[in-house]
Amino acid sequence: MADENWKPKIIAIICNWCSYAGADLAGGARIQYPPDIRAVRVMCTGRVDPLFILKAFQDGADGVLVSGCHFGDCHYLEGNYKAAKRMFLLKSVLKNIGLDDKRLRMTFVSASEGAKWGHVMEDVVRTITELGPSPLKELAR
Amino acid sequence: MAEVKKYEEPRIGVFVCHCGTNIAGSINIKAVQEYAKTLPNVIIADDYQYMCSTPGQNKIAEAIKEQKLTGIVVAACSPRLHEPTFRNATKEGGLNPFRFEMANIREQNSWVHMHQPEEATAKAKDAVRIAVAKASLLEDLIPKSVPVEKTAMVVGAGVGGMQAALDLASAGIKTYLVEKEPTIGGKMSQLDKTFPTLDCSQCILTPKMVDVYRHEGIELLTYTEVEAVEGYIGNFDVTLRKKARGVLTPDEATARGIIGGGCTGCGDCTDVCPVIKPNPFELGMAPRKAIYIYHPQVSPLIYTVDFDACVKCGLCVEACGEERKAIDLDAKDELMNVKVGTVVLALGYDIFPIEKKFEWGYKHYDNVITSLEFERLICASGPTGGHLIRPSDGETPKRIAFVLCAGSRDNTGVGKPYCSRFCCMYSLKHAHQIIEKIPGAIPYIFYMDIRSFGKMYEEFYYRIQDEGAKFIRGRVANILEDPVTKNLHVNAEDTLLGRPIDMEVDLVVLAAAVQPSADTEKTRRLFGVSCSQDGWLLEAHPKLNPCGTTTAGVYLAGVCQGPKDIPDTVAQAEGAASAASIPIHRGEVELEPYFAVCMEDKCAGCGLCVNLCPYQALSLIEKDGRTVMHVTEAKCKGCGTCGGFCPGGAIWMQHFATPQIVAQIDAFLLGGEQ
């Protein structure tokens, strides 16, 4: 296991309409959560190319979170269904290359779920911290 | 992976905002600013107390001119709040507004890591680095202007929807007013009097209903539902289902060649109809026939056949006669299409099924009723002609308990956590009504707090106290029925006296919570509008944009956005109508230019993207002897679902292009300090 001071590097790719708005709401409500996640905003999770996720792991990310609207709530009708399908596929790819598929996570947080966003942050950081540094990290060096 | 399009050498300016102490309270601004200077392409890094203020914005414009910048990064609040502001500032400086990128270091940083200044500062540096990486690759984009249909639609014709439609139409905009019930009016038409002025509800509503019906600019579509919605602000294409009414209006009759025919509202049909059903307008407390109107003041005054109940005996057709020929028992639902520029949703509310709070015995004990039932029973045009009676024996009740917050402010998981906002006030009104109508009657009001927040509301509260209503502060634990007398024992704790009470009363009125109306969920999804956790429709901003939604061109009015009384409903309706009229009067709207673009040299013509697009924006075409994908820009909404999938990376998603996003990922994980 890594040393005690190790902090995971986690990237979150989140949709503008639900999860990004939910994260903003968490801010407005001053909900406190661990500061280890960096967000990249896209209009919809449908935009998430599997390549982005593989690139993130190749670059040494310890975890990747994709978060969008609840099913049926996607601002573009069904982008999140398509994204979810891709995430399943990617999880099996990750397993094949020897990564724990818990390192990739998809969640659904709506624009009114600030508190839920806080929980997701806690949970993702905890999961990735338990898993330790990504074995691909060495490769990235 | 897609190739980066051609750029000049990027020159980026970074501006870090203190936001007073909102950001500077937990993030070391100087450290972030100094750090920004070490990043590739950064020419200048500055900071300011309030970047969104005029001097803050001027800093951006000046720096663009002085330093010949090609991209701007502002590290401040959320782009969902101030991206438009800073895009304007970027434009002021002479750059294309889309060469701006925001680093969110407030909502998603300083406010959520208030006690971890070091980590927050490190996160802010990362956010700036990520934003600079994207800003270095941004390109000029030109928003597309599209013309706006000069028509509007209001869905739901309660007092909110009616007001919105009247305002829109009076502003010269042709407005379709869609109502699922056979008549307009909504809940307000079921009320007897209205607080705090005690005007008769029908007296103030009926003239408005007539105005709506008569207004040249309003096309009233009752007994009609929204079936499908396509398009976007300025160009919504709405499919409506006109439910089979079985009765022709005079206009419809004329169109069918029955000159001078159609329903005159005489009611001859109802008299002969043999089928009896409960009238939902009277909450089932009065009968109606299979061919019916809800009440005498309906608008439009056209009968409706309930085809689920109708036995097709044809007696009504006979009664109606050969001249009017208004009844068509073979009527079918019809679909119609309308194009509108903007939409106001005014879907109202339903009463929470208070029988779920079984401890109060609604539907179990005869003499426990809801407040809406009380409104009908006390109303002169109601089922009892305005005589309040006990359902069990028809006697006039003397001791009446009002249970406030019934299912509201309830955190047990059964009821609703929110305050339904009008129950306190209407219960005071009810107390007044029984004191006035029934000599010797005493209202006992069981309350948690009396919320009399509006204009002249507190004064009304005092008045009811003076009139002799009894107030008991405490939530009712349970209600038990005396099986012989059918009287009720209300058990509560009087929290002011600190002792339990068991009070015997003749009638209990539950001020039941309200919840979003049944079709709200379905309808909001058709229009792409979000809802808050409790199902009420979500406004674009709780303070600064309470009538708008995150779907451009769709606005909210009335209780569907959250419980509110009639004055607030009407005020919001006027706000929503005004907001909805702006794009129509401007005549055109700018769409964000986040379209998909096919890079034809890379496109293999596989067509996988074509089926992915939820808006049918993509097709395959033949070009220079090859099959390539083609984007119909007017249909593309820029979700990027196609761009996230194309196996050859042949789709360029403007402003969210693959190289731009990959640069952000790389910037975070691989660093990039010089």
Ligand SMILES: Cc1cc2nc3c(=O)[nH]c(=O)nc-3n(C[C@H](O)[C@H](O)[C@H](O)COP(=O)(O)OP(=O)(O)OC[C@H]3O[C@@H](n4cnc5c(N)ncnc54)[C@H](O)[C@@H]3O)c2cc1C
């Ligand atoms: C017992 C009681 C007493 C009250 N007393 C008072 C009072 O004294 N003073 C006061 O100010 N307020 C009072 N109120 C509150 C008042 O009823 C509301 O403020 C007001 O009715 C809100 O109007 P609205 O247009 O938002 O909603 P509604 O009146 O609910 O109208 C919504 C309309 O939209 C239609 N609709 C819904 N969904 C669809 C759809 N998908 N497609 C098409 N149409 C649809 C519905 O059929 C309905 O006609 C009282 C409420 C109750 C329950």
Ligand code: SF4
């Ligand atoms: S045909 Fe239907 S609506 Fe007409 S009278 Fe008979 S039952 Fe009533």
Ligand code: SF4
């Ligand atoms: S981005 Fe692609 S999938 Fe989304 S609307 Fe445009 S063409 Fe369709």
Ligand code: FES
């Ligand atoms: S817009 Fe949020 S997932 Fe599609």
